[in-house]
Amino acid sequence: MVNFVYLASQSPRRRQLLDQLEIQYELLLPDKEEDTEALEVALINEAPAAYVKRVTRLKLNAASARLTRRKLQAAPILCADTTVALGHTIYGKPDDPGDAERMLTELAGKTHRVLTAVAVQAGFQCFEALSISRVSVSAMTVAEIRAYVATGEPMGKAGAYAIQGKVAMHITRINGTYSGIMGLPLWETASILQAAGLQI
Numbered sequence: 001m002v003n004f005v006y007l008a009s010q011s012p013r014r015r016q017l018l019d020q021l022e023i024q025y026e027l028l029l030p031d032k033e034e035d036t037e038a039l040e041v042a043l044i045n046e047a048p049a050a051y052v053k054r055v056t057r058l059k060l061n062a063a064s065a066r067l068t069r070r071k072l073q074a075a076p077i078l079c080a081d082t083t084v085a086l087g088h089t090i091y092g093k094p095d096d097p098g099d100a101e102r103m104l105t106e107l108a109g110k111t112h113r114v115l116t117a118v119a120v121q122a123g124f125q126c127f128e129a130l131s132i133s134r135v136s137v138s139a140m141t142v143a144e145i146r147a148y149v150a151t152g153e154p155m156g157k158a159g160a161y162a163i164q165g166k167v168a169m170h171i172t173r174i175n176g177t178y179s180g181i182m183g184l185p186l187w188e189t190a191s192i193l194q195a196a197g198l199q200i
Helices: 012-020 048-070 096-105 142-150 166-170 178-180 184-197
Strands: 005-007 026-027 077-086 088-091 111-122 125-137 173-174
Touching: 005 012, 012 142, 012 178, 012 184, 026 125, 048 077, 048 111, 048 125, 077 096, 077 178, 088 096, 096 142, 111 178, 111 184, 125 184, 142 166, 166 173, 178 184
Parallel strands: 005 026, 005 077
Antiparallel strands: 077 088, 077 111, 111 125, 125 173
């Protein structure tokens, strides 16, 4: 019986979280010609929860096709996507440092949501879960925002921050799951992996 999963994610944080649960995994990363960024484009007026679930399914479909194309051993495939939302506004990965400063300026002094969708493909079955956490950020000065952006940490992160990084000094409250904010909610992930037949 197969007791590992394919992780279709380039996020080192997701690898770290799977390691925490001692889940065996192999990376199933995109080919160079795959346009993974195109999968993350939001539709007009798309709600944050609908967006993150749709993107996760698209990633899962692409990973499943990748597995077939490469003729790899069959095993469950795990995908996830995380987004940050303030009201109906979706905050993806910043385009550049200026965009990161804009995002952080808008999030500072407010409470926003972090939504992480997880999906597992096991044979012809798909198991899905959604984690929603609320994160409160203290007011931040322009200098504080610029100093944080200058670290480079916001780049490649939804909402332009990494909860496990230096920005933690500005997080006043979390209502939800820390691992979900990092990018892979462990309770939900373990639950759907077990439903897919993995022994954890």
